[in-house]
Structure formats: structure tokens, C-alpha cells
Amino acid sequence: MRARPYALRKATNAVALGLTGAAAALTLGILFAILAYIAANGASALNWDFFTKLPAPVGETGGGLANAIVGTLKLLLLASAIGIPVGFLGGVYLAEFGHGRTGFVVRYASDVLNGVPSIVIGIVAYTLIVLPMKQFSSLAGGVALGIIMIPTVVRSTEELLKLVPSNVREAALALGVNEWKTVLFVVIPTALRGVLAGVLLSLARVAGETAPLLFTALSNRYWSHGWLEPTASLPVMVYTYAIAPYDDWHRQAWAGALVLITMVLGVNILARLGVSRRASAS
Amino acid sequence: MRRSTSRRDRGSDRPRRSRNPSDRLFRGATLGFALAILGLALLVAWQLFIHSKLSREQFGWSFLWTQTWDPVAGQFGALPFIYGTLVTSVLALVIAVPLGLGTALFLAELAPPRLSQWLAFMVELLAAIPSVIYGLVGIFIVVPWVRVHLEPALSGTLGFLPLFRGAPYGVGFLTAGLILAVMVVPFITSVSREVLLAVPRVQREAALALGATRWEMLRMAVLPYARSGIAGSILLALARALGETMAVTMVIGNKPQIAASLFEPGYTMPAVLANEFTEATDDLYLHALIEIGLVLFVVTVLINGIARLMLMRLAVPAGPVKR
Numbered sequence: 001m002r003a004r005p006y007a008l009r010k011a012t013n014a015v016a017l018g019l020t021g022a023a024a025a026l027t028l029g030i031l032f033a034i035l036a037y038i039a040a041n042g043a044s045a046l047n048w049d050f051f052t053k054l055p056a057p058v059g060e061t062g063g064g065l066a067n068a069i070v071g072t073l074k075l076l077l078l079a080s081a082i083g084i085p086v087g088f089l090g091g092v093y094l095a096e097f098g099h100g101r102t103g104f105v106v107r108y109a110s111d112v113l114n115g116v117p118s119i120v121i122g123i124v125a126y127t128l129i130v131l132p133m134k135q136f137s138s139l140a141g142g143v144a145l146g147i148i149m150i151p152t153v154v155r156s157t158e159e160l161l162k163l164v165p166s167n168v169r170e171a172a173l174a175l176g177v178n179e180w181k182t183v184l185f186v187v188i189p190t191a192l193r194g195v196l197a198g199v200l201l202s203l204a205r206v207a208g209e210t211a212p213l214l215f216t217a218l219s220n221r222y223w224s225h226g227w228l229e230p231t232a233s234l235p236v237m238v239y240t241y242a243i244a245p246y247d248d249w250h251r252q253a254w255a256g257a258l259v260l261i262t263m264v265l266g267v268n269i270l271a272r273l274g275v276s277r278r279a280s281a282s
Numbered sequence: 283m284r285r286s287t288s289r290r291d292r293g294s295d296r297p298r299r300s301r302n303p304s305d306r307l308f309r310g311a312t313l314g315f316a317l318a319i320l321g322l323a324l325l326v327a328w329q330l331f332i333h334s335k336l337s338r339e340q341f342g343w344s345f346l347w348t349q350t351w352d353p354v355a356g357q358f359g360a361l362p363f364i365y366g367t368l369v370t371s372v373l374a375l376v377i378a379v380p381l382g383l384g385t386a387l388f389l390a391e392l393a394p395p396r397l398s399q400w401l402a403f404m405v406e407l408l409a410a411i412p413s414v415i416y417g418l419v420g421i422f423i424v425v426p427w428v429r430v431h432l433e434p435a436l437s438g439t440l441g442f443l444p445l446f447r448g449a450p451y452g453v454g455f456l457t458a459g460l461i462l463a464v465m466v467v468p469f470i471t472s473v474s475r476e477v478l479l480a481v482p483r484v485q486r487e488a489a490l491a492l493g494a495t496r497w498e499m500l501r502m503a504v505l506p507y508a509r510s511g512i513a514g515s516i517l518l519a520l521a522r523a524l525g526e527t528m529a530v531t532m533v534i535g536n537k538p539q540i541a542a543s544l545f546e547p548g549y550t551m552p553a554v555l556a557n558e559f560t561e562a563t564d565d566l567y568l569h570a571l572i573e574i575g576l577v578l579f580v581v582t583v584l585i586n587g588i589a590r591l592m593l594m595r596l597a598v599p600a601g602p603v604k605r
Contacts, residue, residue, distance in 0.1 A: 001508075008497050009498065010495060012495070012497060013495035013496055013497040013498070016497040016500075016501075017392060017496060017497055019384055019581065020385070020388040020392065021392065022384070022386050023380065023381050023382075023383075023384025023385045023387075023388060024384065024385040024388040024389065024401065026381060027381060027382070027385045027405055027408070027467055027471065028401065028404055028405070030408070030464055031404060031405070031407060031408050034408075034411065034415075034416075034419055037423055037453050038415065038419070038452040041422075052284075059425070084565070085315070086315050086318055086319065087319075088315075088317045089315035090312070090315045090319045091319070092312045093312035093313055093315060093316035094310075094316060096312070097309055097312065097313070097524055098316065102313070102317075103316075105320060106316045106317070106319055106588070108318050108587075109319055109320040109322075109324075110319050110322040110323075110585050111586065111590055112323050112436050112586060112587065113319070113322065113323050113326070113524075114586075115518075115521050115583065115585075115586030115589040116326060116525070116579055116582060116583070117524070117525025117526070117527065117552060117578055117579075117580050118525070118527070118584060119525070119527045119552050119555050119575070119578075120326070120330070120525070120575045120578055120579050120582075121326070121558060122555075123329075123330065123333075123492070123559075123571075123572055123575040124326050124329045124330065126559070127330075127333045127572070128329060131333075147322065147326075150319060150322065151319075153471060154319065158501030172496045174569025178302055178304060178305055179302070179305040179308065179309070180304055180305050180307070180309075184308075204410065205410070207412075208411075208413070208414065208415070208416040209412070209413075210412065210413065210527070211413070211527035211528055211530045211552065211555075211556055214556055214559065214560070215504070215559040215560050218560070235412060235414045235528075238414050238415070238533070239414050239417065239528060242414075242417065242418045242421055242422075242532065243421070243532060250422070253418055254418070257414075257415045259335055260414075260415065261411060261412070261415055264410050264411065264412060265410065266406065268406075268407060268410050272403055273391075280331075
């Protein structure tokens with residue numbers, strides 16, 4: 001390489017490093033712009049009716065999304081019932097016993113699941129539940145969200161359990177404690193805060209999922225009873241209202257977006273503040 | 283999103299397997315759940331495969347390069363959707379790679395460590411924002427901006443390229459690509475940042491000791507070392523972009539056409555699933571849609587698989603030098 005004048009090299013250096021700074025500023029600027037737009041448009045649209053009333057009949061203004069908020073909570077409950085036990089115990093296996101080939105294969109499968117687009121998981125829930133039951137339902141939506149939760153819970157559980165020093169395990173084992181008691185009562189409690197944060201983060205992630213609900217939970221302008229009826233959910237309502245031609249619906253879409261993003265960001269920040277820096281894995 | 287780099291520290295010296303029955307029960311139970319995850323991944327593939335049977339048998343491989351999508355006539359070809367997915371994803375990467383990599387370089391190399399951690403957290407928040415919210419911001423803010431400002435400016439300056447010709451609709455490939463770019467930047471930034479931080483310190487010091495400027499050090503000593511990890515992060519971002527549904531559906535215009543201009547409305551594979559799935563009136567239509575899902579599944583699994591391997595391989599030669 002031919003020698004270049006020092007001044008030129010210094011100038012290149014300054015320009016290139018300046019550009020990286022500009023990229024960082026732009027990325028963060030976009031984040032703040034998005035948050036600002038949602039806060040501005042959502043705050044003026046949010047009112048008490050939003051949380052307490054059913055959607056108004058088409059063409060009328062007013063009403064709220066109470067059923068969608070309850071629907072989202074129901075879906076998250078069912079998703080947790082599926083995603084947390086499977087993801088957590090799978091993660092325990094990978095962290096504690098998954099050093100061999102089985103561990104490798106399961107870890108890979110979990111990564112593959114994590115990369116599958118959420119709408120494809122929606123299709124699978126559709127073929128598994130909606131087709132046989134001939135009915136869109138909260139059940140199908142909850143199962144779809146549960147499947148999406150699993151890989152993120154697996155990964156965060158595994159990573160956090162692996163952060164527990166092996167000395168802790170060895171100390172327990174040396175005292176004659178059984179392996180299962182060591183894992184259950186020594187290792188897991190040590191990592192519990194982080195594991196909980198990971199679970200919360202994965203809940204926050206599926207709380208905003210829209211695509212897998214479109215043809216599983218569908219939507220509903222009324223209350224949904226039990227688990228076998230279609231249900232409204234906050235993200236799907238935001239979508240429906242955003243693409244509808246009514247100004248009042250647009251207003252409510254922004255309000256819904258504000259509620260959703262407050263929840264998602266709140267959980268992220270809580271998890272971040274509450275636990276070690278590793279916990280931000282999602 | 284954050285992934286471990288070297289996890290091979292335990293294993294050789296772990297305690298021997300316990301023979302205690304309760305231990306074996308516990309181990310067996312967790313193994314059961316772990317295998318359930320494997321089973322689930324296989325179930326996903328199987329369900330997509332059997333429920334696309336009618337379409338696969340009727341159209342064969344030509345499904346992938348046929349342009350007709352006519353539910354009434356029972357003719358299904360996925361080409362316009364594949365085209366739209368590719369164009370928007372590539373466009374997203376063209377924007378997101380410099381932006382994300384620049385941000386990663388700034389965070390890993392220039393920002394003080396504590397600040398860097400917080401900024402990295404904020405970049406990751408971009409990935410936490412639900413996709414439907416990107417769509418909402420897209421419809422009401424980005425689309426009008428693109429229609430009024432960006433597209434006229436582009437056709438004024440670069441209008442000699444077929445890419446930037448035509449009427450400014452606002453909705454279309456360009457807007458979808460822009461929004462996708464923002465959505466995948468955090469994947470590139472956070473993985474690349476970790477990869478850059480894992481580059482051994484001696485690598486940097488050697489370059490600096492030879493009189494390199496900071497940028498030369500990055501370009502000649504750090505980036506080549508981190509190359510495969512960065513490539514992995516880009517592939518992860520690509521897989522995300524290909525499967526992204528809501529935001530794209532809301533701004534791409536949903537018109538199954540193959541157009542040279544980025545200003546034109548188009549359609550993507552996830553978008554057609556989102557729009558038409560509940561309308562599928564007969565089995566062939568449903569199977570054709572599920573086959574699109576199958577294609578999406580296979581492509582994202584392949585890309586993710588390669589990306590994981592690239593990131594995994596990186597962990598092996600990284601020596602004991604830690605920052």
C-alpha cells in the first residue's frame with residue numbers, strides 16, 4: 001500500500017468516525033421520533049371510555065376497546081400457560097444437562113422456531129385448532145402466542161442459569177444434596193430475578209404480536225365468552241382501526257398504540273433496571 | 283437477541299451423572315420438555331407440508347415462478363409475492379446495513395462503555411416496538427412524507443433510473459423498505475456490537491502500535507476479524523425482514539404486480555397471508571396460501587441456520603483475551 005499523507009489519513013479518520021456517530025444519532029433519533037409521535041397522537045386520543053367501553057357501532061363515534069384489553073390479557077394468560085413451563089424447563093435442560101448432541105439439536109430447533117415468522121406460527125395454530133374445531137377462538141390465538149413465547153423463554157432461561165457459577169452447584173453437590181434439589185433449590189433461585197425478567201420480556205414481545213392472531217383469535221366487536229369464541233385483542237384492533245376509513249377509529253388506533261407501547265417499553269425498562277445486564281436478551 | 287459467544291467453558295469437568303432415581307426423574311422430565319421443543323419445530327414443518335398438499339400437487343415447482351394469482355379461476359402462482367418480499371427486504375438491508383453497522387461501530391468503539399450499554403439498550407427498544415405500531419406510524423406519517431417529499435425529490439434527482447420513476451403514491455416498495463430498514467437495524471447493531479466487542483484487544487493494539495489511525499485500525503484489524511459475525515447479523519436481519527408482516531402489509535399497497543419502479547405498490551408473502559387467509563373460500567386457495575407459508579418457513583429456516591453457524595463458528599477461534 002502506498003503511503004498517504006498524514007493529513008489525509010487524519011481527515012479520513014475524522015470523517016469515518018463522524019459518520020458512525022451520525023448513524024448512531026440517526027438510529028436513536030428515529031426511536032425518539034416514533035415514541036414522540038405515538039405519545040403526542042395517543043395522549044390526546046386516550047380517555048376513560050377507552051378502557052371501560054365496548055367499541056361503538058360502526059359509523060358512530062366514541063366507545064372504547066375494553067373487550068380488546070381483556071382479550072389481550074386472556075391471550076397472554078393462555079400463552080404463558082403454554083410458553084412458560086415448556087420454555088423454562090426446556091431452558092433448564094439446556095443449561096444443566098444440554099452439553100451433548102441432544103442439547104445441540106434442541107438448541108438449534110429452538111433457534112429455528114425463534115426465526116420462524118410469527119404469521120407462519122399463526123398458520124400452524126390455524127391448522128391445528130381452527131380447522132378441526134371449525135371455529136376461530138381465543139384458544140387458537142393463545143396457542144399461537146404460546147408457541148412464539150417458547151424459544152425466547154428457553155434462551156433467556158438457559159443464558160441466565162449458565163451465568164450461575166459452577167462453584168455454587170459444586171458446593172451443593174459436595175454437601176450431598178441431590179442433583180435435582182441442587183438445580184431446583186440452589187441454582188434456579190440464584191438466577192430467579194433474571195429468569196423472571198426474561199419471561200416478562202417474552203410476554204411483552206408476544207403482547208404486541210398481531211399477525212398470528214389475524215386468523216386464529218380473529219377479532220370481535222363484543223365481549224368474548226370462554227375460550228372458544230373469537231376475541232378482540234389490542235394489536236389486531238389497532239391494525240383494523242388504522243386501515244379503516246374513519247377518523248374516530250384512527251384516533252382510537254393511536255390510543256391503542258400508546259397503551260401497547262407503554263406496556264412493552266415499561267416491561268423492557270423494568271427488566272433492565274431490575275436485573276443484571278444479561279437480562280435484556282429477547 | 284443477545285447471544286453468548288463462548289459457552290464451552292463447562293462440560294469437561296462437570297460432575298458425573300447421578301444414579302439417584304429422583305435425579306434421573308428430574309433429568310428425564312426436563313429432557314421431555316426439551317424434546318417437546320424439538321417436536322414442535324418438526325410439527326410446524328409437518329403441518330405446513332401436509333396442509334399445502336393440494337397446491338403442491340396441482341402446481342408443482344411452477345408455483346414459485348408463475349405470476350397469476352387468481353382465486354376465482356383457481357390459478358395460483360407466488361411470483362409477485364416472492365418478488366415483493368425480495369425487493370423490500372433487499373432495500374431494507376441496503377439502508378439498514380450502513381446505518382446499523384455505523385451505529386454498532388460507534389457504540390463499540392467510540393462511546394464510553396457505560397453510555398454504550400445504555401445506547402445499545404435504546405437501540406434494542408426499536409426491536410421491542412410491536413410491528414403494528416410501525417405500520418400505524420407508517421400509514422399516517424411515513425407514507426405522506428414519502429409521497430410529498432421523498433419520492434418527488436428522488437425522481438427529480440435520480441429519475442433517469444427506472445427505479446425512481448412514476449407517480450408518487452406514497453404506498454409501495456420504497457415505503458415498505460424504509461420501515462423494514464428501521465425494524466431490522468437493531469438486529470444488525472446489537473449482534474455486530476457484541477461481535478466487535480469480542481475482537482481481542484491485542485488485535486487493536488497491534489494496529490495502533492504500527493501507527494494506524496483509529497479508523498485504519500477498525501478497517502484493517504477489527505472489521506476483517508469480525509467479518510463473519512457481522513455477516514451473520516446481516517443474515518439474521520434479512521430473515522426478520524422476509525417474514526415481517528404487519529408493518530409491510532399496512533404500507534405496501536397490496537397489489538400483486540411486478541414493477542420496476544420502487545414507487546409502485548406491491549405485495550409480499552406475509553402480507554398476502556395476512557390479507558387473504560380468512561377469505562380463502564375453498565381448499566385449493568387455502569392450500570396455496572399455506573404453501574406460501576411453507577416457502578417462507580423454508581427460506582427463513584435456511585437463512586437463520588446459516589447465520590447461526592456463522593455466529594457459532596466465530597466463538598471458536600476467539601482466544602482467552604477479554605475486554
